[in-house]
Amino acid sequence: MKTITEPARQLNVRAEVDVLVVGGGPSGIIAAEAAAGNGLKVMLLESRGYLGGNLTIGLPILSFLNCNGKQNVKGLAQNLIDRLKKDGNASEHKPCKLHMSLTIINSEAVKDVALDIMKEKGVEVLMYTFVADTITEGRKVKGVIIESKAGREAILAKTIIDCTGDGDVAERAGVPMSKGDSNGGMQPPTLMYNMRGVEIDKLRDAIVNHPEDFDMDTMPKEQFKEGMFITVGLRKRIKMAQAAGIKIPVARTILITGLNKDEIWVNMTRVSGVDSTLPESYTRGEIEAREQMKEINKYLKEFVPGFENAWVDKVSPFMGIRESRVMHGRYILTTDDILSNRRFDHVVAVASYPVDIHHAQGGDCTMIFTKDDYDIPYECLLPNEFDNLLVAGRCSSMSHEAMAATRVMSTCMALGEAAGRAARIALIAGVEPANVDIKILQKELRDTGAYLGE
Numbered sequence: 084m085k086t087i088t089e090p091a092r093q094l095n096v097r098a099e100v101d102v103l104v105v106g107g108g109p110s111g112i113i114a115a116e117a118a119a120g121n122g123l124k125v126m127l128l129e130s131r132g133y134l135g136g137n138l139t140i141g142l143p144i145l146s147f148l149n150c151n152g153k154q155n156v157k158g159l160a161q162n163l164i165d166r167l168k169k170d171g172n173a174s175e176h177k178p179c180k181l182h183m184s185l186t187i188i189n190s191e192a193v194k195d196v197a198l199d200i201m202k203e204k205g206v207e208v209l210m211y212t213f214v215a216d217t218i219t220e221g222r223k224v225k226g227v228i229i230e231s232k233a234g235r236e237a238i239l240a241k242t243i244i245d246c247t248g249d250g251d252v253a254e255r256a257g258v259p260m261s262k263g264d265s266n267g268g269m270q271p272p273t274l275m276y277n278m279r280g281v282e283i284d285k286l287r288d289a290i291v292n293h294p295e296d297f298d299m300d301t302m303p304k305e306q307f308k309e310g311m312f313i314t315v316g317l318r319k320r321i322k323m324a325q326a327a328g329i330k331i332p333v334a335r336t337i338l339i340t341g342l343n344k345d346e347i348w349v350n351m352t353r354v355s356g357v358d359s360t361l362p363e364s365y366t367r368g369e370i371e372a373r374e375q376m377k378e379i380n381k382y383l384k385e386f387v388p389g390f391e392n393a394w395v396d397k398v399s400p401f402m403g404i405r406e407s408r409v410m411h412g413r414y415i416l417t418t419d420d421i422l423s424n425r426r427f428d429h430v431v432a433v434a435s436y437p438v439d440i441h442h443a444q445g446g447d448c449t450m451i452f453t454k455d456d457y458d459i460p461y462e463c464l465l466p467n468e469f470d471n472l473l474v475a476g477r478c479s480s481m482s483h484e485a486m487a488a489t490r491v492m493s494t495c496m497a498l499g500e501a502a503g504r505a506a507r508i509a510l511i512a513g514v515e516p517a518n519v520d521i522k523i524l525q526k527e528l529r530d531t532g533a534y535l536g537e
């Protein structure tokens with residue numbers, strides 16, 4: 084590629100803070116909340132004009148409950164749900180054989196509640212600001228270079244928590260990262276959208292009364308009898324539509340009820356080969372997904388009961404990314420750890436969601452279930468190269484397969500909480516997060532309501 088040299092220039096230092104959280108998705112908002120307190124100056128940077136990340140694209144939160152129906156994500160993540168629930172903006176955690184549990188949320192309310200929490204905790208929020216680079220010195224990431232309408236500036240921080248999903252801060256600082264499986268294949272992204280005017284009871288009745296025709300993956304028909312649900316199946320219906328010439332990019336019909344009685348969120352676009360860290364690739368994904376929507380809607384209206392008079396009400400503001408970079412940190416969580424329900428002395432979060440890999444080439448999905456909880460140790464948040472950088476959320480240190488389990492938003496929030504509390508505890512103790520006393524961190528997590536096992 085042709086290159087040019089950018090002349091060196093002086094940058095304004097916009098802010099100097101104690102803890103800088105980059106990325107205001109599920110891991111970032113909880114990390115900022117957890118880091119705040121004790122007079123620390125905490126800042127949350129977000130490139131979009133609202134907080135919430137993937138909490139705002141119409142997805143349910145999966146796996147607050149484990150495979151035995153017991154809650155294993157609590158703490159600040161549960162507090163967020165409680166606040167949403169107060170105004171009817173979140174559901175109960177409904178057990179689900181395939182997803183452990185689902186919790187439906189109102190995407191718009193999440194944006195407001197997240198901002199309320201930041202205000203109450205005294206976290207300074209800076210939106211419309213993109214982290215473009217880092218300033219490093221020895222084993223420290225001293226700050227980040229940001230780009231906004233105000234130009235190129237710097238923010239200096241004692242501790243930085245990378246919650247960008249793509250690991251932008253870690254990658255720019257030179258931390259080793261990887262993308263996808265051994266061939267670089269990443270789970271494809273999806274542009275979520277919702278449909279209103281859906282006769283949900285008609286769909287429910289079809290599934291309950293004709294389970295052989297509306298085949299659901301792993302989910303008994305009883306799961307659909309009342310309340311909210313996710314359909315993952317209707318494989319035969321897709322085949323019928325394909326035989327009729329309708330192009331469907333997936334093998335399974337994934338539909339999620341919303342908080343409104345006639346609302347369904349459609350999780351069915353899939354664009355293979357998209358790399359969200361390359362703008363031309365991400366752009367292709369958005370364009371192709373919009374084309375796919377037209378065919379999927381034809382399918383739903385003609386082949387799925389209840390959609391006859393439905394219309395598209397809202398398309399998510401951005402295409403959701405299942406997978407991009409993950410860090411190679413001090414410990415890389417593996418599928419073995421997950422499937423052997425491994426416990427770690429340095430546990431900072433507990434999960435039980437299965438390995439759920441949407442095939443990179445599109446079409447189907449592989450689910451590998453685990454029988455119980457597994458731990459995620461603190462070292463999955465720590466890079467080898469720096470002592471004051473933490474990486475939380477889906478870009479934490481996991482293998483390709485393990486990330487396919489830990490990527491759910493309940494777990495990302497639990498990791499965000501651990502990172503935020505570690506940052507604050509370390510600053511108070513006058514040590515770097517890499518050297519934080521893990522027992523103190525675990526005690527604070529437990530004392531404040533997080534679940535780290537019995």
Ligand SMILES: Cc1cc2nc3c(=O)[nH]c(=O)nc-3n(C[C@H](O)[C@H](O)[C@H](O)COP(=O)(O)OP(=O)(O)OC[C@H]3O[C@@H](n4cnc5c(N)ncnc54)[C@H](O)[C@@H]3O)c2cc1C
Nearest residue numbers: 106108110130136137145214248273403404405476477492
């Ligand atoms: C289509 C799809 C379906 C899914 N289904 C479910 C589901 O049903 N339930 C479930 O629990 N999970 C689901 N997941 C997984 C889950 O949504 C993600 O893994 C999770 O949201 C990751 O959280 P995060 O905080 O790490 O990152 P994100 O949610 O991606 O948040 C990252 C934030 O950082 C900001 N950001 C990124 N880069 C920069 C930068 N350089 N500077 C400033 N800000 C930046 C972004 O704007 C964003 O707000 C799904 C994911 C996808 C894509």
